[in-house]
Amino acid sequence: KAGVTQTPRYLIKTRGQQVTLSCSPISGHRSVSWYQQTPGQGLQFLFEYFSETQRNKGNFPGRFSGRQFSNSRSEMNVSTLELGDSALYLCASNRDGDQETQYFGPGTRLLVL
């Protein structure tokens, strides 16, 4: 099976812009979670989608949003980018969600100038 894929891999934006990141889970996986990874902060949970529904959300401002499509692919959007949004954004998938092994994608490295 192909692994979790994310596009784009690298992105440079300026403050105030918005960005959309994409994640394609492993075939058959219906749960997709998103994480922000920054040095010193580790991985911080953004949100999780299962069967096109957001089931859980972390403590991030409303500028961070996401969605999931019927084929389980997911997108996350960050509006009005701030310098502090520079990070590696990782998505992870598993079959049914709860407490199963998560398989991570390679991440999208976002740099906000």
Add this chain to the structure above:
Amino acid sequence: GENVEQHPSTLSVQEGDSAVIKCTYSDSASNYFPWYKQELGKRPQLIIDIRSNVGEKKDQRIAVTLNKTAKHFSLHITETQPEDSAVYFCAASMDQPGNQFYFGTGTSLTVIP
């Protein structure tokens, strides 16, 4: 919400020695504890996990122990090898819909040949 603390943040050991990384969690409802290894520039990958009904689990040179009373769990790597050099993350989750994992801030392990 859950808070996971991880120590040490950096660890250097001689090849062949053992390495121990410790994590504590705050919410007694957490019952699943995976450990991830992230090599430089790569995605996090699950190396071992433990559920709260088990006190210890081993997989070759890697073992994880869990003390539910004290709310801490540890990763033990024996006979370390240079390829063990990576950042290790612990995580905790509860048995609830939404698949939210709380991660520690990571331990950068360097194995000196």
